[in-house]
Amino acid sequence: MDVILFLTFAIIAVVCAVNVVVQTHPIASAVSLIGVMGSLAVLYLLLGAEFIAAAQVIVYAGAIMVLFVFVIMLLNAGAEARRGRSLMAQVLGVPLLIALLGLLAYFVQRLYPRGTMVHFGGFTGGSAQAVGHALFTTYLLPFEVTSILVLIAIVGAIVLARKELD
């Protein structure tokens, strides 16, 4: 059952990721990326990360991708113009990428030949309570630093947006 779940959503994730790279129109890439993020959220649930799965859907698929789609529509971005590429890139690009993917898969399998087996419910420490407890005890200082980072991001975005006024 877990294997079927994993294979289904892993295949969806890989197909959507290929679609992100292949599509020439940005809005098609954005929708495919939402597919990747949704299927990754299901895999997080399989790994027992409830809070991260919820945050993945809310923050990534919800907030960040809405921002992307908003900017694409605001700029009225059309399909990417095809440029002439060098002959070597046309001939060698895709085969070398497939070779890289194969080698990556091979070496990961070699590194973890008899690793842990994952089954649903095997790790229950990923609830919002456990994550929140670790966040406000062990990781309190990094948490406060990220608030400063977000503040800097807000100020930076406002400065970039206001530059045209004066």
Added chain:
Amino acid sequence: MAEVPISWFLTLSAVLFALGVAGFVFRRNIITLFMSIELMLNAVNLSFVTFSYQLKQVNGHLFVFFVMVVAAAEATVGLAIILTIFKNRATLNVDDVSSMKN
């Protein structure tokens, strides 16, 4: 076989990361480049959660949380920069934004 080997998750993470790198290298649209970066961050997040499962510790989830915050901040500032570039240059092609080259 009802259980999934942990190496499958890591392989999926590696494949997604490599596809993100490929998108970053192959594509010329600046928004698609940004989405490739998000794809790479997601692949790394999957690795973090997988190792968190293997070690039975919650720390990996915290790292994913921080990666999400940094990704949100990066997307905000990056898209503001893209808007400014488009206002000044009227193009989204990264090959045309090369005034620092010469």
